[in-house]
Amino acid sequence: MNQRKNIDQLSDGELQAFRGALQKMKNLPVSDPDSYQALAAIHQHCPHHSEIFIPWHRTYILKFEQALQKQDPSVTLPYWNWASTGGMPAACEGDASNPLWFAERSSPAARQGRPYPTQSEVDGVLQLGSYPEFGGTVDSAGHLESGPHSEIHDWVGLAMSIPVTATNDPVFWIHHGYVDNLWAQWQQTNSGTPSNVDQTLPIFNNKIRDVMSISTLGYEYVHDAVAAEFPGGMKASGSLSKPLAAPVGNHRVELRFEELQIMSKASARMEVTIANEATGQSVKLSQALIGFIMDSSMCMMMPGMGKGTLHLDITAALQRLFVWGKNIVIGVKLIPSEGGNPNFEISCRAVRLVVG
Numbered sequence: 001m002n003q004r005k006n007i008d009q010l011s012d013g014e015l016q017a018f019r020g021a022l023q024k025m026k027n028l029p030v031s032d033p034d035s036y037q038a039l040a041a042i043h044q045h046c047p048h049h050s051e052i053f054i055p056w057h058r059t060y061i062l063k064f065e066q067a068l069q070k071q072d073p074s075v076t077l078p079y080w081n082w083a084s085t086g087g088m089p090a091a092c093e094g095d096a097s098n099p100l101w102f103a104e105r106s107s108p109a110a111r112q113g114r115p116y117p118t119q120s121e122v123d124g125v126l127q128l129g130s131y132p133e134f135g136g137t138v139d140s141a142g143h144l145e146s147g148p149h150s151e152i153h154d155w156v157g158l159a160m161s162i163p164v165t166a167t168n169d170p171v172f173w174i175h176h177g178y179v180d181n182l183w184a185q186w187q188q189t190n191s192g193t194p195s196n197v198d199q200t201l202p203i204f205n206n207k208i209r210d211v212m213s214i215s216t217l218g219y220e221y222v223h224d225a226v227a228a229e230f231p232g233g234m235k236a237s238g239s240l241s242k243p244l245a246a247p248v249g250n251h252r253v254e255l256r257f258e259e260l261q262i263m264s265k266a267s268a269r270m271e272v273t274i275a276n277e278a279t280g281q282s283v284k285l286s287q288a289l290i291g292f293i294m295d296s297s298m299c300m301m302m303p304g305m306g307k308g309t310l311h312l313d314i315t316a317a318l319q320r321l322f323v324w325g326k327n328i329v330i331g332v333k334l335i336p337s338e339g340g341n342p343n344f345e346i347s348c349r350a351v352r353l354v355v356g
């Protein structure tokens with residue numbers, strides 16, 4: 001499953017790989033259908049102001065991602081979370097040495113006073129209950145397109161503000177990555193679709209129904225929500241907790257402990273508690289116990305093994321607590337084993353909530 005991440009949260013290596021693949025696409029001749037120029041030129045056929053706007057762009061950016069992966073199979077298309085980033089992503093700034101930078105953008109001064117999507121505006125769009133309101137009708141745009149999507153095109157300005165040149169600016173692809181991410185989030189609680197899912201999308205020979213499920217297409221969005229962060233490490237018997245909104249819908253939800261590393265030679269287990277903030281009910285994940293004991297079959301990581309990622313499926317816990325869309329508190333606790341070293345330490349860059 002390909003994981004599409006927030007561009008602000010890519011590791012240095014991931015960002016470097018993305019830029020490298022992008023540069024290679026730019027270097028291909030326009031006669032190559034996987035070249036940047038050939039893919040960018042398709043946008044002149046883009047159906048705006050219509051219910052097929054979002055499925056068409058889902059197909060389009062998937063083709064772009066596949067072209068990136070021909071250059072580097074490790075790369076996925078990141079997305080630009082407009083509200084949390086609060087402006088142009090830092091990864092897209094700089095100069096001509098950065099393939100994500102583009103000269104034909106409005107200056108910061110010219111952007112003063114232009115509308116820019118806020119979190120409450122994005123939340124409002126996600127709460128629209130019908131596909132026509134959210135995604136449009138046969139001949140009109142939905143609020144996702146006409147609202148935050150268009151605001152960003154105009155806010156970036158110059159090339160991005162005109163459909164026929166928008167794709168020349170590489171920020172187009174990560175902007176539409178977030179448009180697609182929002183549609184995927186909306187689909188978790190809404191069953192609405194364009195009026196005719198058997199319609200064939202122009203230019204691409206697939207039907208709307210072929211792109212309705214992102215998991216069928218082989219990717220997922222790594223949710224932004226950071227449940228906990230312990231960049232300085234975490235000591236035995238330490239604990240952290242943070243309330244956050246549980247994602248809605250019957251999707252697999254996972255806690256991902258990124259860059260987890262065992263610092264000292266000892267044994268302990270990690271206990272994860274998911275609690276419903278309103279009722280106080282909680283579920284303790286016993287399967288979350290991870291042993292760092294040398295002889296245990298549960299041993300997943302050992303001191304000195306380097307950094308790894310631990311995946312913990314919390315779907316069943318959320319279902320038991322009926323917390324979809326409500327606040328949950330995730331607690332992470334380290335418990336040293338009997339007779340173990342109390343100075344047990346781990347470090348972990350972030351604990352992320354991932355919605356499949």
Ligand SMILES: [Cu+2]
Pocket residue numbers: 043046047048057163
């Ligand atoms: Cu478009």
